[in-house]
Amino acid sequence: MTMEILKAFEPLFYPKSLAVIGASSDVTKFGNIILNALMEIGFEGKIYPVNTEGGEINGLKAYRSLQDITGEVDFAVLTIPAPAVKDSLEECRRKQVKGVEILTSGFKETGTPEGWHLEQQIAGFARRGMRILGPNCFGVYCPESGLTILPGQNFSRQTGPVGFLSQSGGLCADLGQMAKGLGIRFSKMVSYGNGCDVAACDLLEYFFADPKTRIIAGYLEGVEDGPRFLKILRENKGKKPVILWKAGLTETGSRAVMSHTGSLSGAAGVWNSGLKQAGVVQVGTAEELIDSIYAFLYLPPNAGPRVALMGGGGAIGVAASDSLDRLKLSVPVFSPPILEKLKASFPPVGNSLKNPVDLGNPMIPPSMLRKVMEAAGEDEGIDTLIVIQILFYILYQVRHRLGMDDKPLSQFSFQPELLEACREVQERYRKAIILVMPDIVTDGKMIDLEIEWRRERDNYQAAGFPVFKSLDRAARALSQFVIYHQQLQA
Amino acid sequence: MTMEILKAFEPLFYPKSLAVIGASSDVTKFGNIILNALMEIGFEGKIYPVNTEGGEINGLKAYRSLQDITGEVDFAVLTIPAPAVKDSLEECRRKQVKGVEILTSGFKETGTPEGWHLEQQIAGFARRGMRILGPNCFGVYCPESGLTILPGQNFSRQTGPVGFLSQSGGLCADLGQMAKGLGIRFSKMVSYGNGCDVAACDLLEYFFADPKTRIIAGYLEGVEDGPRFLKILRENKGKKPVILWKAGLTETGSRAVMSHTGSLSGAAGVWNSGLKQAGVVQVGTAEELIDSIYAFLYLPPNAGPRVALMGGGGAIGVAASDSLDRLKLSVPVFSPPILEKLKASFPPVGNSLKNPVDLGNPMIPPSMLRKVMEAAGEDEGIDTLIVIQILFYILYQVRHRLGMDDKPLSQFSFQPELLEACREVQERYRKAIILVMPDIVTDGKMIDLEIEWRRERDNYQAAGFPVFKSLDRAARALSQFVIYHQQLQA
Numbered sequence: 001m002t003m004e005i006l007k008a009f010e011p012l013f014y015p016k017s018l019a020v021i022g023a024s025s026d027v028t029k030f031g032n033i034i035l036n037a038l039m040e041i042g043f044e045g046k047i048y049p050v051n052t053e054g055g056e057i058n059g060l061k062a063y064r065s066l067q068d069i070t071g072e073v074d075f076a077v078l079t080i081p082a083p084a085v086k087d088s089l090e091e092c093r094r095k096q097v098k099g100v101e102i103l104t105s106g107f108k109e110t111g112t113p114e115g116w117h118l119e120q121q122i123a124g125f126a127r128r129g130m131r132i133l134g135p136n137c138f139g140v141y142c143p144e145s146g147l148t149i150l151p152g153q154n155f156s157r158q159t160g161p162v163g164f165l166s167q168s169g170g171l172c173a174d175l176g177q178m179a180k181g182l183g184i185r186f187s188k189m190v191s192y193g194n195g196c197d198v199a200a201c202d203l204l205e206y207f208f209a210d211p212k213t214r215i216i217a218g219y220l221e222g223v224e225d226g227p228r229f230l231k232i233l234r235e236n237k238g239k240k241p242v243i244l245w246k247a248g249l250t251e252t253g254s255r256a257v258m259s260h261t262g263s264l265s266g267a268a269g270v271w272n273s274g275l276k277q278a279g280v281v282q283v284g285t286a287e288e289l290i291d292s293i294y295a296f297l298y299l300p301p302n303a304g305p306r307v308a309l310m311g312g313g314g315a316i317g318v319a320a321s322d323s324l325d326r327l328k329l330s331v332p333v334f335s336p337p338i339l340e341k342l343k344a345s346f347p348p349v350g351n352s353l354k355n356p357v358d359l360g361n362p363m364i365p366p367s368m369l370r371k372v373m374e375a376a377g378e379d380e381g382i383d384t385l386i387v388i389q390i391l392f393y394i395l396y397q398v399r400h401r402l403g404m405d406d407k408p409l410s411q412f413s414f415q416p417e418l419l420e421a422c423r424e425v426q427e428r429y430r431k432a433i434i435l436v437m438p439d440i441v442t443d444g445k446m447i448d449l450e451i452e453w454r455r456e457r458d459n460y461q462a463a464g465f466p467v468f469k470s471l472d473r474a475a476r477a478l479s480q481f482v483i484y485h486q487q488l489q490a
Numbered sequence: 491m492t493m494e495i496l497k498a499f500e501p502l503f504y505p506k507s508l509a510v511i512g513a514s515s516d517v518t519k520f521g522n523i524i525l526n527a528l529m530e531i532g533f534e535g536k537i538y539p540v541n542t543e544g545g546e547i548n549g550l551k552a553y554r555s556l557q558d559i560t561g562e563v564d565f566a567v568l569t570i571p572a573p574a575v576k577d578s579l580e581e582c583r584r585k586q587v588k589g590v591e592i593l594t595s596g597f598k599e600t601g602t603p604e605g606w607h608l609e610q611q612i613a614g615f616a617r618r619g620m621r622i623l624g625p626n627c628f629g630v631y632c633p634e635s636g637l638t639i640l641p642g643q644n645f646s647r648q649t650g651p652v653g654f655l656s657q658s659g660g661l662c663a664d665l666g667q668m669a670k671g672l673g674i675r676f677s678k679m680v681s682y683g684n685g686c687d688v689a690a691c692d693l694l695e696y697f698f699a700d701p702k703t704r705i706i707a708g709y710l711e712g713v714e715d716g717p718r719f720l721k722i723l724r725e726n727k728g729k730k731p732v733i734l735w736k737a738g739l740t741e742t743g744s745r746a747v748m749s750h751t752g753s754l755s756g757a758a759g760v761w762n763s764g765l766k767q768a769g770v771v772q773v774g775t776a777e778e779l780i781d782s783i784y785a786f787l788y789l790p791p792n793a794g795p796r797v798a799l800m801g802g803g804g805a806i807g808v809a810a811s812d813s814l815d816r817l818k819l820s821v822p823v824f825s826p827p828i829l830e831k832l833k834a835s836f837p838p839v840g841n842s843l844k845n846p847v848d849l850g851n852p853m854i855p856p857s858m859l860r861k862v863m864e865a866a867g868e869d870e871g872i873d874t875l876i877v878i879q880i881l882f883y884i885l886y887q888v889r890h891r892l893g894m895d896d897k898p899l900s901q902f903s904f905q906p907e908l909l910e911a912c913r914e915v916q917e918r919y920r921k922a923i924i925l926v927m928p929d930i931v932t933d934g935k936m937i938d939l940e941i942e943w944r945r946e947r948d949n950y951q952a953a954g955f956p957v958f959k960s961l962d963r964a965a966r967a968l969s970q971f972v973i974y975h976q977q978l979q980a
Contacts, residue, residue: 027891036891105850151887154887168808170880173881174928174930177932178930178932180933180936181931181933181934181936247809247812248811248812249812250811250812251815252811252812252820253808253811255844256811256842256846285809285962317746318711319735319737319775321743322737322738322740322742325742326740330742352746354745360595391663391664393667394641397641397643400643441668441671442670442672443944444948447940450937451934454934454937455934458934470777
C-alpha cells in the first residue's frame, strides 16, 4: 500500500523531464516566471518550453507542440488560458505525460457554470493515466528533484523533514521565505488550488507514507471528502505530527473561500472537534503555523509544560507569567533546596529568584544566567527552560561606551558564552532550552541590530536551540507541542 | 486645579539642574549608566555628579555631598544602596531639592519586613515638600527638557503626544526603542516602580491635565487606590484615549507581580469590567500596546468597522476575512453599482472583486490597486481601506530578472506610485487607509529587504498612513480603535 502510494506520486515529484506549456518570454507572465524559476533553482532533468510561436525562450529551444519533442516528457506545467487547457491535456495524454500541474485559473473558483463545467472536463483526464495538480495553483516544490513553485526560484535546495500541502499558492510562496532563515526544510511543498484530482486526502496519505517526511503541515480551505480526510488522520494518529490551518471557519472567511478555491469551508464546530480527536495541532494564522512547525523541528520530545523562565526586567517576568498561565503552561516555584542554592549565589536585592527569575539588570552577564539554567536543569519539577535575552539592543550601549561605534555589533555580543552555557546545561540535564530574543528596534538607522539578531539566531539554531522573537510566540508554540504529546498519551 | 497639577509635577519633568547621587565611573553601574544617558541625550540644565569619592566622572567635577554644590539643585537621581537612601533624602530636603527619582531597589518588592519598613521611611519625605518617583524604577523620560530613563540615552529628543506611565522600567526601555521607527513620540514617559509617592493615579491626573499629552498609555501591575484610579478614568472618559496593559491578571502573573513591584494585582473580573466602563482600551501584550498607540496616532476619527480588503493572493484574503470576522469588523460586499464598475475594469478570470478583493497576481501593478481603492473610496458602505502588499519579497525577483542584483531594492519598488494613489484616494474620499506589508523574509543574507521595508514604511508614515507587518496586527489595532469610539457614543 505504502509503495503504491509513493509510486503514484512519482511523476509529480520526481519527473526526469518536463514541459512548460504556455512558456513565454514576457517576464510578467506566469509562463515566463515558472520557466525561469525551474531553471534557476536547477531542475535536474530536461526542460522543454512549449508555445505556439516556437523560437527560443530563456536560451532554450521552444517547441510549437508537445508532439514536436522527440524525447519523453514525464511532467507538464500548464500556464495557458482556461479554455485551452482541455485540448492541451489531450495532447499530454497522447504524449504519455504522467503528471501535470495546472497553474491556470478560471475554473470552479469563478463560481460560474462555465468554470464548473471546464473543471469537470479536465478532472476526467485524471482517470486516464495521469495525475493532475490544480488548477488554480502554484505547483510543486521538491528540493530533491529541483522542482519549484511559481515565485520560488530562490527556495532552498536542501531537503528536509517537513511536508506541506496548501490550497493557497501565495501561502506556499510565503512559507518558503519564512522557512529559509529558520532552518525549516521541506521534503515536498504542494500548492494544489482547486484540487480537481490530487487534493488533501491523497497528499495526506502520501506524506504519511513518505519516509522523507517527518512533520506534516497544511493550509486548508475546504476538503473534497471530510469524513475520509478525518479518517486518514485518525488512522495515522501519533505516527507523524500534523499541523493544520483550517481557514474560512468564520462567516466572512467562508465567503472568501468560495471565491478563492471554490470550496465549501464547513462548520467550525465539526472541524474543531474532528481535528482534535485526530490529534491534529490546529493553528489559525501564518505566524502560528510557522512557529508550530519550528517547535516540532527543534524541541526534544520531553519538552514539557513546567517552565523555568529566566531573564532580566520584571515586566517581562510578569507578562510572561500571564502568557504561560493562559496557555496552560506552569511556572512552578523552584524546589526548596534548589532555591536555597540560588539564593546563596545571588545578592538578595534586585533579584527575584523564585521562578520566573528576574535578574533585574539590563546587562546580565551570561555567567549569571548560567547559574539559573543549571538550577532549573537540576530541579525535577522543571521540564523546559525559557531564557529571555532582554534588552537585546543594549549591545549598542556596550559598543558605544567602549567608544567603538564603527565596529560590528557581533564583537560585543554576549552570545558565545551564553550558547556555551546552553550546550553544557543541555548536555548535562537533557532538558529543552528555548531562547527568546526580543528584537523590538524599529529604527531604520539601526538595521545592524537586525543583522546581529539573525546571526545569533543562526548560531543557536545550528546548535539545535530554537529562537523566538517574543515570549508570547515561544509560549504558544511550546503549548502546541505539549498539547500534542499529551493527546497522544490520553 | 489643572494648573496646580501641572505645577506639582514641574520639578520632576522640567528641572533646571540635577544631581546624580551615587554617580560612578564604573560603566557597569547604574550610577554611571544614568549619568551618561542624561549627558548623551543632552539634558539642558546643569548636571552635578555626587559620590563619596569626589574627583571627576565623565569629565564632570564630582561632589562629595549635595551641600558642596553652590548652585540650586531642583532634581536628584538616587542610585545608592537602599539602606543609604533615607539619609540621602534628608540631605535633599536640606538642599531644597523638589523632585527625586530613586532607581535603587531593595524596598517593598523584596517582600521582607525590612524592605517594607525602608519604603515607609522614604515615603514620609514626600509629604515634606518633595515629589518622589520610585523606588525600584528607571525614572523619567521627558524629551522636552532632556531627561531620560536608565538605558535611554538614544531615545528621540522630539516631543510628541503620547504620555506613558509604567510600573516596569524594562518596558519603558523597550517602548522607547519600539516607538522610534514608528514615528511615535512622547510628551513624558514615567517608570515609577513601587510608586511610594507618585503613582498611577497622580500620573493619570497629570496626563489628563497636560496640554502636551493627547494619548495616554500605561503598564500597570497593581494600583495604590483602585476606586480612585477608576474614578479618574471615568470622569475623564472621552477626553483623551487611554490604552492600558493591566498585567498580573492570571494566577502565575499575580505571583510575579508581587515580587516585581510588591503590588497586589487584583481580580481579573473587577479590572476588566471597571476598565471597560471607563472607556479604556485594554491590551495584553507589548505588541498590542504599541500597535494600539500607533493606531490612535495615525487613524482619522472616522476609521470605522466596515473594511474593504485588497491585495493579491487568496489565502491572505481568506485568512484576513477570518481575522476581521473574529474581531467584529466586517468585510461587506461592494454595492452593486461599484461592483459593476470594478468588473468592467478587470478581466473576469483570476480576480475576485467582491471584497475581499484578490487580484491573484504576485506582482500587482499599483495602477490596478488604485482602481480598487477608488471603488472602495466611493462605496458608502465602506469606512476603512486595508491595502495588503503581498509577497513584498517579489522585489528580489523583479531586480534579478532585470539583471541588476547589485542595485538597491529601492530602485525597483512599486511604492512611489502606490503612495501617490493612497494620497489621492484619501484626499478625495477622506477615508482611513491602512497599509499591510508582510515582511516574512527570515534569511540572514536577505537583510536588504528589511532595509527597504523600513524605508517604505517611513515614507508611508511621513504621509500619514500607518503600516503594519501583518493583517492580524492591523485588524486588532483597528478593532481597538473602533471599539473605543463606539463606546464613547454608547
